[in-house]
Amino acid sequence: MRAWAVVENGKPLQEIELPTPEPTGTEVLLEVTHCGVCHSDLHIWDGYYDLGGGQKMSLVDRGVKLPLAMGHEIVGRVAKLGPDAKGVKVGDLRIVFPWLGCGTCATCLAEDDNMCAIATRALGVFQNGGYGSHVVAPHPRHLVDPGTLDPAIAATYACSGITVYSAIKKCMPLAPTQPIILIGAGGLGLNAIAVLRALKHQNIISVDVSEEKRQAALQAGATKVVDGNGDAQTVSARIIEAAGGPVPAIIDLVNGTATARFAFGALGKGGKLVQVGLFGGELTLPLPIMAMRALTVQGSYVGNPKELRELVKLAQDGELPALPVATVPQSQAYDALMRLKDGKVTGRLVLKAEAA
Numbered sequence: 001m002r003a004w005a006v007v008e009n010g011k012p013l014q015e016i017e018l019p020t021p022e023p024t025g026t027e028v029l030l031e032v033t034h035c036g037v038c039h040s041d042l043h044i045w046d047g048y049y050d051l052g053g054g055q056k057m058s059l060v061d062r063g064v065k066l067p068l069a070m071g072h073e074i075v076g077r078v079a080k081l082g083p084d085a086k087g088v089k090v091g092d093l094r095i096v097f098p099w100l101g102c103g104t105c106a107t108c109l110a111e112d113d114n115m116c117a118i119a120t121r122a123l124g125v126f127q128n129g130g131y132g133s134h135v136v137a138p139h140p141r142h143l144v145d146p147g148t149l150d151p152a153i154a155a156t157y158a159c160s161g162i163t164v165y166s167a168i169k170k171c172m173p174l175a176p177t178q179p180i181i182l183i184g185a186g187g188l189g190l191n192a193i194a195v196l197r198a199l200k201h202q203n204i205i206s207v208d209v210s211e212e213k214r215q216a217a218l219q220a221g222a223t224k225v226v227d228g229n230g231d232a233q234t235v236s237a238r239i240i241e242a243a244g245g246p247v248p249a250i251i252d253l254v255n256g257t258a259t260a261r262f263a264f265g266a267l268g269k270g271g272k273l274v275q276v277g278l279f280g281g282e283l284t285l286p287l288p289i290m291a292m293r294a295l296t297v298q299g300s301y302v303g304n305p306k307e308l309r310e311l312v313k314l315a316q317d318g319e320l321p322a323l324p325v326a327t328v329p330q331s332q333a334y335d336a337l338m339r340l341k342d343g344k345v346t347g348r349l350v351l352k353a354e355a356a
């Protein structure tokens, strides 16, 4: 197989030849047709996450091995089945769920693979992913049929899609008229507005520091927007005013010290703050208030195969507006990555295999 791989962190991707994996057991080998280029690929390529204050989290220390074909937003065509792989056939087009765990513990078997405590085997992070010609899914249950969806858009559901979908599910149940607050109106924020609208939610308040992004949020269907500039108390008060009272649910897609503070201050009794972004920082929690107001602060990271199937179903039902995507030949993976790094991308870049 061919791969456009990270051979050295921070250096151009190299086109290399690797042995094509032979599927065993329940494994399914797919020929990659599409793969989204995600912001987290830039961190994997760099080799570290910036934790702030000069601290870095090294990905090599966490078990990332080079050379690596990155890419976790994968769509491919089934090329070969292991002897125990059932339910798909050669030629089927499938979205590949990438957030794999050990595959055998109770958590994985309950299809909460992304929450596995034993192993993280995410495709494109700890195993070769969609920046290669082939990829292996450990089990057919990790494959989702995109149906008639544009495969370039369907690919993005595996990361950016389920990330917002899973966070929204953590806020539910809410009545459609109850306010849900989204902090950040970048790509994920606009995605979250689209998913909430598809779920027929009627009260969506978007918070951002940028006037331009607030306008984009309104265009995407936010009910109201709130200016995120100012000290925590001021922004909390603005959110409460826009919502007509302290709020039941907030999804923080930025999740930095400033946004976490004003989000926490806007929560009503029984309210929940779902933290998604990786901006970084810290939040001091007043403990008696946590108890007396019965508050919840919960993290959310990607999603599980059930959520991927639900999201794809929502899109297949025609409820989810298509995100802007641009395709790039897979052999130009490094160019695509650099365009993302330079901030020259609106919407999503998706690599497309020559044969696709």
Ligand SMILES: [Zn+2]
Pocket (backbone or CB within 6 Å): 038, 039, 040, 041, 072, 159, 160
């Ligand atoms: Zn991603």
Ligand SMILES: [Zn+2]
Pocket (backbone or CB within 6 Å): 101, 102, 103, 104, 105, 106, 107, 108, 109, 116, 117, 118, 119
């Ligand atoms: Zn597991």
